[in-house]
Amino acid sequence: MNPATGNPFVRIDAESGLVTVTVPVPDTGQGVRTAVAMMVAEELKVSVESLVIEQAEGDPDTYGPQLAVNSNTMQRIHEPIRTAAATVRHQLIMAAAHRWQVAEDECDADNGFVRHGEDCLSYQELAEEAAALTPTEIKLTPQQEWKTLGNPAIKRVDQDAIVTGRLAYAVDQPADLVAVIARPPWIGATPTGFDAAKVHNADVVQLEHGFALLAEDTYTAIKARENLATTWQGGSPDADSDQWMADLRAALPEGSTPPGEYVEKIFVTPMLAHAPMEPPTATAKATEEEVTLWAPTQAPDKVRKLLEEDFEKVTVIPTRAGGAFGRKFEVDFVLEAVQLARHTGKTVKVLWTRDDDMQHDSYRPLSVHRIRATVNDEGLPVWRDHAVSTWPLSAMLEVTSNPQILKMMMANKYPYGVEGEVHFAISEPPIRTGFWRSVYAGQFVYAEEMFLSGLEMPHNQLERRLKLLTDQRVRKVLEAAAEAHDGEPEAVACHRDYGSVVAVIAETGRDGRTKITAAVDVGVALHPSGVRQQVEGAIMDAVSTTRGARITVKQGKVVQKSFGDYPWARIGDTPEITVVVVASDEPVGGLGELAYPAAAAALGFLSHGKQNGDLR
Template identity: 50%
Template sequence: MITRRALLGAALVVAVPLPDGGTSLRPTVFVRVEPDGRVVATVPTPETGQGVRTMAAILIAEELALDVPDVTLEQAPGDTATFGAQAVANSMSSRRLTEPLRTAAATARCLLVAAAAARWRVPAAECTARHGRVEHPRRGALPYRALVADAAALDPATVPVTLTPPERWRLIGRTRAPRADARDIVTGRARYGTESAPPGALVAVVARPAWIGATVSAVDSDAALAVPGVVTVLRLDPPGAGQGGVAVVARSTAAALKGRAALRVTWTGGTPDADSRAWLDDLAAALPATPDTPPPALERVYRLPLLAHAPMEPMNATAHVTADTVRVWAPVQDPGGLRTQLARQLGLAETAVRVHPTLAGGGFGRRIEPDAVLEAIACSRAAGAPVTVRWTRDDDMRHDSYRPMSVHRLTATLDADGVPIGRTHAVATWPLTVLPFTSPALVKASGDHFPYTVPGEVTVTLRPAPLRTGFWRAVYAGQFGYAEECFLSEIARRGGHDEVALRRRLLPDGSRLRRVLDAAAGRAGWTPGPGQGAACHLDYGSAIAVLVTADPAARRVRRVTAAVDVGIPIHPSGVIAQVEGGILDALSTVLGAQITVRDGAVVQSSFRDYAWARIGDCPEIDVVLVPSEEPIGGLGELAYPPAAAAIASALATEPVTGMPYGVAVG
């Protein structure tokens, strides 16, 4: 049973009940039951493809004895005072929302049951909620719509609230239902960022810096202003107006693009000679001296490149600025935090700022940043109308905030059997420029999740970032974990050990990682041999093992088996989809997708040269859900680090000194 103190604590910490006008039942801001019996879930976290709306629908349908399609979903606006933290980050959505959503729905159910029991004058324990109604063995049944008014009049503090016990779950962890918004997405009813602008909105595109760090020196806009449909041209100065550049505001996308092409912009400053090969060399030179390691020993250096986020939906935002209000419609990852930031930056009360998060075609950390929103606000203020800023694919690829480069030197002391008994891991990388990952300790805390019983030392050296860097799926763990697992696989090969057997030997007895590793090996029918790779990862409160079979000569991955323990897999289909997505990101980067800089500018401009995996590259993927009594864990970033390492190991023939297996970087 949920105590009154726990219920009130959840309401105060996560959500403050909204007034309902006496027409609907609203135990908290997350759930309401309308007079017609319709159940509406307000989802506080944006949907960026991770399936948070489906998770919310499952949790609420379970506790209100409904089916998933019976729950209507609404997206909450940015408002941390009402909804609490709203960021899509650090694989936190399921961990943060499960208890409040279940509690809200269970409260509504118990109030409806109490209302029915009072009307029938029977004990509430004799009543059961089922399929949108309350039933009694002798009194019959009443639909929720007949009970809403009575339930809304009850004091929630006087009604005991119980969560549905696991043995009675019909949906949580037991349904492989499609996404709750799948039909809207495939039929076009779903609205993404650029489809969410109010009527009459103008369109803007931006001429962005020609090389890294460049700023506008002069603009000749006459030819651009002569293009039919162009409304205005304005200079955007960073950081208040995003990354900087020159915006062309027009009545259509075509006119804006034609106007941008007609601009004559003179750029100055920055680093027009920047080269990513020199950056890698600088990071390698920043590593501390190689430690004295007693023989037998092994040492390897891994150089990891810049990576772009490359979401399928490029960056965009719509803003409407008036004399005393700002409204934003955009695919963002932290609507509440963005609202607070905008209010502070613009000198407005938070109540004057409205942020409406739209569906996002992928985020991966990029949409934490507000640069597209700041551009839209500047353009709207200048135009005196709502404006949608559209980034082209080239804009998105060449002006991203990239995953930092890093160089890793790993050493291992080996016993007589070639088993590691000591290790060092020295990392040289850059901080994130978008949020305060500015100290070696923070970088280490983000990246160092080495799970094996091998004592050692990890050191981090930070060099100033020469371009914008930001959160990228798994952040620093994607780099630390990749290097550590690749190195362990090479140790196994050099010592004649099976990669799985060596990991089992180095994992604590009864550990979650050993359980998922055994589950993956059993599912894959693992036998040691060429063209195979293995890796493990423990992070975000979850555990995963990935096994890969590949054809190194053809540079082709044939099969990937992943076993994952996320505690309670609320939506099994969603768990599988998230793991598959992480595996395909890993496949893409190991096969060579990377960002390079030459002559001060990013070389890659689209998927034609940022070589993301195509359909024909995709292997057979088998995801095993491992039962667990652990608390609910995070998932969105979990699969990438071990999948990248296992794929690299499976594709390796002989390691390339100083680089990841077979992948030229920089």
């Protein structure tokens, strides 16, 4: 189909017969390219392998919202993509029926052909004629007839390219110059001057937040940065995360006192860095009027609108991202590339090293949680009060600085039939904060489930939740997890969010290896193997955070520099994981952030038991 059809997602080349699928949302590892290909393959009755996959440029006017955030990609795009592909199928059938002078409902589309009895025409032969037709009714393929959607055997479309190293990332984009930036030596410092006497084969450009070193290759740029003498002023050279935590403890809201005698526990959660395997990288080519950007952004539409404030013509090309988890929703690395490209008049690639990203990230906020609960004779909570002291997100200050909005956001996260109240106290962030996988739910659900797990009662972790659950959908997934779990439910946690629900059971096996069973209901599971991969990834993040990954600040500087002192899980740390995808008739739900809070709570209790204190 050609662009004149108004279908931006699917087109058939009349000369080659190739079917090209345009994926409107960036793929940051969540598998959206595969899911979109599956939708088109299902509705167009072709194989996934036969499709050519293209990534859409940043263009919300053509593709609609393009944000890869908030775990809502599938919810947002599955109907438009399926409808687009089904429209093309109907166009092809209309064209064939017109040629044969038969009724459309007597024709079938399959494997690149439209058939009517012994007659057969390829999609290629019909493409040009079909593009001019407008179907009066579009019927999506019923779920009971699916061959591709819902098929767990479909592998990722870029799997082989990733494994063999052929997939191009942002760092592979060619450029005239490579830039690295000397960043503030302590939080909030601003640059005042530099001495480039020992810098060779590189140019220095002073920015508002640092000094850019530009050279023809990465090695020269990094060596130049090492040799540049710089001076700084202002900021918070004495900042200390222990003091920040003490301040948050002191700021805990008073909350409400439960009726009668009550149990009280306090939990704290640390700052976390995103630590995507691919640090931020962006390449830009710019003049005064025009800019082209290549970047692994989670928000190509947002970036385009931002750049349109300064340029008459903007082209944003999202590259495949090697992980994001909220980090690449930020635009700092993008704007650096654009500024330097405009300044030099050349194509500039900005590279962040691992140390750069770890020490200058937008971190998950610190938080302190005090939970009080009145319990009955069985030890089950019957009334609870949850007080939270934390920071807003720098990327969304106006919204997340409002305690009432955060209270509303968290109100539907608690699935148990226990009356209670939630109170938030929001303090100004002393460091840049941002979206981190599951945002505030990661801390909130962690504290709630840890509290429930630690209560003294005769019921085991599974029984106490089954007694308290009022959400029948959550109960169903918890029962599915229990049925699939071969062992003792030493630690259990549940979570509901994004129109989906999950339950996680964990135990330490006889061989010392952790065993985890997760059951998930994401509504209609369009890409079951992708569902399992997302849950497994969230569990591995929880393995890392419950084993000690944290960001700390001493003398104004982030202490951690790399995976050496920010201990993210290695292959050998992988638990024995079973993921059960529960069949569901619910609408398509979100997934990317769903499993982390429950997994962190289950693994946290398994690791730390009934302790109070510095947990996550």
